[in-house]
Amino acid sequence: MNSIKFALFRRAPKSISNALARDQKVNVNAEKAILQHDKYIELMSPLVANSVILPALEEYPDCCFVEDTAVNIKPGVLVFTRPTEPSRQGEVDSVVEAIDRYHKDLKTYRMNSKSDGGDVLVIENHLFVGNSTRSGPSAHQEWDKICRENGMIFHAINVGNDALHLKSLVTYLGQDIGLMVVNNHSGLKVMEEIKLHITNLTFIKITNILGANMVRIGNTVFYQGLFDPEIKYLTNLFHKISWQNLDMSELAKVDGALTCCSLLIK
Numbered sequence: 001m002n003s004i005k006f007a008l009f010r011r012a013p014k015s016i017s018n019a020l021a022r023d024q025k026v027n028v029n030a031e032k033a034i035l036q037h038d039k040y041i042e043l044m045s046p047l048v049a050n051s052v053i054l055p056a057l058e059e060y061p062d063c064c065f066v067e068d069t070a071v072n073i074k075p076g077v078l079v080f081t082r083p084t085e086p087s088r089q090g091e092v093d094s095v096v097e098a099i100d101r102y103h104k105d106l107k108t109y110r111m112n113s114k115s116d117g118g119d120v121l122v123i124e125n126h127l128f129v130g131n132s133t134r135s136g137p138s139a140h141q142e143w144d145k146i147c148r149e150n151g152m153i154f155h156a157i158n159v160g161n162d163a164l165h166l167k168s169l170v171t172y173l174g175q176d177i178g179l180m181v182v183n184n185h186s187g188l189k190v191m192e193e194i195k196l197h198i199t200n201l202t203f204i205k206i207t208n209i210l211g212a213n214m215v216r217i218g219n220t221v222f223y224q225g226l227f228d229p230e231i232k233y234l235t236n237l238f239h240k241i242s243w244q245n246l247d248m249s250e251l252a253k254v255d256g257a258l259t260c261c262s263l264l265i266k
């Protein structure tokens, strides 16, 4: 069953070669990045009943990373964020407009404090928000208030220095699969912290940091950067799932993973 009712994507701009990057020395091939991103949209958008693909915004080099602009915290509730980096704050208005136009029936919030959607991990009625360079204490207070208004439980969780966002380290693929977590110091710390709050959860350790960030739509899971034994293990364990490989290596150079290129709404 596919619980995702609406998906929003934005084409990658040619200016993606000027996107923010933790490694200042990267050299992004914009043409290749756009093709990789087009493939992502081509494979994912048909799986959702209502998909909207917005055009690129050349003045915003990071505009295809729409996950950072809004978070669907539970069915019917969407929180528009305020991305931390000044060069990204203008991305939100056009996402607000698109949601207003194509998917009106939502309760929405608009945050005052700075926080990136990539820092927000929803596991059933728990909302974990990274304590990272992109989401700090005032955002945590705001997320906590939103959670309380929506019957959810808020937790702040340290991201450490290995990753940009919380969801670079872990992603949740639903109760039947569990949580993918990168097998490094920061990932394992996050796992221990989550275990304190949710006991009946399966954790699957992934070697490569890129691999721990996966997207599930219905019974399809999109992944990248897994080693052969890992994908064999997952395929054997979860044979009802269709495991789809993607190559988003150019976007990874500017810290983009898989979840960040779509806004999926239940």
Ligand code: CIR
Pocket: 019, 020, 021, 062, 065, 067, 068, 085, 088, 117, 118, 119, 164, 165, 168, 254, 255, 256, 257, 259, 260
């Ligand atoms: C940034 O630094 O904001 C972008 N270059 C990458 C954002 C990736 N977003 C995400 O994983 N949620």
